[in-house]
Structures are given as C-alpha cells and as structure tokens.
Amino acid sequence: MGNREKESTPRLVDNTADLRRAVADARAAGKTIGLVPTMGALHEGHLSLVRASRAECDLTVVTIFVNPTQFGPHEDLEKYPRTLENDLRLLAGEGADLAFAPPREALYPAGFSTYVDPPDVALTLEGKCRPGHFRGVTTIVLKLFNLAQAHVAYFGQKDYQQARVIDRMVHDLDVPIIIRVCPIVRESDGLAMSSRNRYMNPAERDKALALWRCLTAARDLVASGQRDAATVATGMRAVLQEREVTRIDYAALADPDTLQPVTTIEGPTMALVAAHVGKTRLIDNLRLEP
Numbered sequence: 001m002g003n004r005e006k007e008s009t010p011r012l013v014d015n016t017a018d019l020r021r022a023v024a025d026a027r028a029a030g031k032t033i034g035l036v037p038t039m040g041a042l043h044e045g046h047l048s049l050v051r052a053s054r055a056e057c058d059l060t061v062v063t064i065f066v067n068p069t070q071f072g073p074h075e076d077l078e079k080y081p082r083t084l085e086n087d088l089r090l091l092a093g094e095g096a097d098l099a100f101a102p103p104r105e106a107l108y109p110a111g112f113s114t115y116v117d118p119p120d121v122a123l124t125l126e127g128k129c130r131p132g133h134f135r136g137v138t139t140i141v142l143k144l145f146n147l148a149q150a151h152v153a154y155f156g157q158k159d160y161q162q163a164r165v166i167d168r169m170v171h172d173l174d175v176p177i178i179i180r181v182c183p184i185v186r187e188s189d190g191l192a193m194s195s196r197n198r199y200m201n202p203a204e205r206d207k208a209l210a211l212w213r214c215l216t217a218a219r220d221l222v223a224s225g226q227r228d229a230a231t232v233a234t235g236m237r238a239v240l241q242e243r244e245v246t247r248i249d250y251a252a253l254a255d256p257d258t259l260q261p262v263t264t265i266e267g268p269t270m271a272l273v274a275a276h277v278g279k280t281r282l283i284d285n286l287r288l289e290p
C-alpha cells in the first residue's frame, strides 16, 4: 500500500458498470482500494477519511450519494445539501482518484426490494429515534462494498453507532473488507463537523456548541470520580437545557461495543447525545475512560 503526491480532479463516474470496471482494473494491477462512502456536502471530517485512505491504499474511491432509504418520511432528504461541484474540487485537493456519484435509479432501480436487516447494535439510540434508518444504511453500505470491491473502508467516529453497525454487519456477513473508524474532526470551539451544520444560522450555531459542552461535562464528572451513569446523564441534560437546547433525543452513557445503556461507569464508556437545534438534528459522542 502506498501514498502519492497528487492534485487533479478525481475521475467522476455515475454508473455501476464504469465503477466495476475501474476497480477491477485496479485490482488486476495489484492495487489496494480504499473506499470512503459519503453523502456529499464534504467537509474536513470527510477529507480526513480521504487522507487516511490515501495514506494506506493505492486507489481511493469516494462515493457521493444521498441515500433515500436511510431517511425517515419527515426527515431532511429533500433539503440535504447537494454540492457536487465543490465536493469534486475538495477531492481534487486531496488527491482522491475516483468519485462515484450515481443518480438514485442507478442504485435503486425499479423493482428494488432487498434490504439488509441491521444487527442488534442498531436497536438503541439512533435506531430508536430514527426507525428504519440503519436498515437503509446497512443496505446501501453493503451495496457500495459489493460495487467498489475495496480492501479498506473508512468511516467517521461522529456516527459512532453507524460504525458499530457496519462493523457488526461485515463480521456477521463475512464481507471481505477492513473497517477503519477515524476520529471526529471538530471546529476550533469543539463543534463536531457535519454536513448538517450548514443548516444553522449564527445563533443556532452558537447554541449547537451545547452538545460538545455536555460531552465534556460528562467527561469532567467521570474524571472527578462520578460513576453513576444516571447522574452523569442528568448532568449532560442540564448543560443542554442551560443553553436552551431542549429538544433532546438522548443524552446517554452506553457500552462502547453493544451500545446498551450502562448503569455504573466501570470501564470505557461512550457518552452520546442527539438533540435538535432549531430545525437541525445534531449528534455527537465522546469516549470516556474512567
């Protein structure tokens, strides 16, 4: 596996046949393939995944597809930012080799009716708040894995539960791919980068920092010896509410592997939060090491 210096526009592919041909050629030439699945509206978080892939693999494929099956009926599918031109510019700056940006029918043709039933780790948190979400994620991700034939796939820790779900799916279904989970990239004040951040006006952007503050409050409580998960969760909620973030989907302490709730913080524990700021739903998480 190797790294290369390069700055040129990635090859843009919009159909599965061309993608299959490109990756088959790369494999035949003995190249390793890194896959970065995205929904576009790229930011530094995505670009860190591209960098990780380029550092490890010979060919980096970035997929840009706003996957309709992972959005609920009242979610932001229609207004989700679509910024292909800018995405390609950013990918050129990072030296990504191929961008796969298909239309919806290329991945969900008429008659499509097979879905991947997600694993148990999908049942809590996001899975509860967004019924059907992970079924859409596992289905599209498995399709992308099959199409891209990558050796390694890169995901961000911001979608922590998603990464656990995909890791479990790959394990359970014997998918021959290595999953790498890369650290959350934050703005200088701590806000986790997200394509949805661009929905917020300056006042909401300010409020949104409450999510990071509630996670650092959890970390501080645990560092000061607090081991009762309910007390820590109450502290997290208090921080959100103080900053007028009142529509909270969850502020939870969970086992890092199963994402089941913990009652006592004895070992590494995930603090996870999902809340609405104005019309924008945000998530964030932090691993706590007591």
Ligand code: PAF
Residues within 6 Å of the ligand: 037, 038, 039, 065, 067, 070, 137, 140, 141, 159, 162
């Ligand atoms: O994390 C995302 O952007 C999406 O859930 C993914 C993995 C690209 C599947 O659509």
